[in-house]
Amino acid sequence: MTAGSTPTDSASTGELITQLAAQTSRLVRDEIRLAQKEFQESAKHAGIGAGLFSVAGVFAVFGVATLIAAAVAALALVLPVWAAALIVGAVLLAVGGVAALTGKRQVQEASPVPQRTVANVKDDIQEVKDATHDRT
Structure with missing residues (x-):
């Protein structure tokens, strides 16, 4: 029986432990890959959000400057x-x-x-x- 095969009633304890170790290792690797992908997607969204906040800040500054100019013009x-x-x-x-x-x-x-x-x-x-x- 190999480490990748399914357990059967005739498998020894040693074989079952070997399968458990292999499956656990594969599960951990898969979960790490999934976490990395989720982190990359999250970082991408955070970067886009930060960029949009920067654009909003620039436009807000220009808006305030325009209002200040309007106040000067009104006076x-x-x-x-x-x-x-x-x-x-x-x-x-x-x-x-x-x-x-x-x-x-x-x-x-x-x-x-x-x-x-x-x-x-x-x-x-x-x-x-x-x-x-x-x-x-």
Whole structure:
């Protein structure tokens, strides 16, 4: 009987184990090939999605720039163009400054160490120590 044949009632334990090893090895190889193919397809879709997000970002930037130009043009109806551009620029800088300060505060509040996790681990260690001392 070969490693690729089907088990029968007359097969010895050794032959059955050999078949099991061969079939398990083939199954693992097949599953690895399937996982590689699925990963490649997933990576392809992720790459296309990332590219489309980039295109969307570029168009969003152009859209915002157009809206800013429209704001300048609208103000230019009642003010000189240079004054309209100056006002819109000042507003944009103010919004950017507020966003920067808010972001800075958020970064400062962020802790590089997960405080609750560290505290939980310390509590767990202390509990194990206490349980160990109680047994002795």
